[in-house]
Amino acid sequence: MEMRQIEYFVTVAEELSFRRAAARLNISQPPLSQQIRKLEDELGFALFRRDTHHVSLTEAGRFFLNETRPLLARFSQAKHQGEQIHQGAVGRLTIGFLGSTTYKLASILRTYRKTYPFVALSLRQLKMPEQLQSLHEGQIDIGLMRDVPSHPSLDSLTLYDEPLLAVLPKDHTLPGLDSGIPLDLKQLANEPFVMTPYRQGSSYYDRVIGCCLQSGFHPRVALEAPEILTIVALVGMGAGVALVPESFRQFSHDNVRYCPLQNAIAVLPLVLVWKKEHERIVTNFVNITQRIF
16 A cells, blocks of 8 residues: 555545546546555455446545545655755754854854744854864764864865954053054054963964964963953953954944954954765755855
8 A cells, every 4th residue: 555545545535536536636547546446455445436427435435534634644744844854944953163153153043044944953152172073973063163174074164264353442552543554463462461261272262372473472361261252341341452253343342442453364264064974954054154155
């Protein structure tokens, strides 16, 4: 017994005409009649009474119709749902991200949700090593990182080289702040820096240190904070200066000023990472993110 035969039976039972049922199913009448006969042979009882001008359900046929119509509806619903899942339009997507990618991730999700409103999203803030481990273990589907990982089982896409901005207390007296000219990073060589802890192993920390070293100095770390938003707030309290991704300029704070830098080296990559073996739902997210950038 095939689900197709059940569909044929229900259609004939609703139309009480093989001719009309065949037209509705977009098939010719002889194959339809053959499939109904085959179904009756498999069941061992007649579903219809037939004569030259009339088709009607037998008592067993009426019972069979009442039992199979909900089954057919559930099958149709299951088929549709399965197709949606296969196409990545329904399901669950778990995304790992760094704190420094928060604002960029938010802009990606706004666009993604408009296209795929029925995908449930789960977000996990994880450091890069944790994201890589979670990808390998299947705990997240996609990672948003600041470095391109080198692993044969992973694919990656560099979306954007995000400039770093200097964030200073609003009343800072560094010469030239009001000139409109971007700062040379060397101008901050003698300033106390607010940074994430080295032990966090963050690519943000490594990139800030690397930019300063390429500008000829090692930053003097006066205070550590685990999150960039906290770093900005501490700068506003006069704890020092910092380098932050450009997207954090959206975090308005009355007591800080954001200053562009001259140095082309002061950038922080934004990288999307996923497993080579993945479902369509991941492909859809990657494609939308690529279009955004």
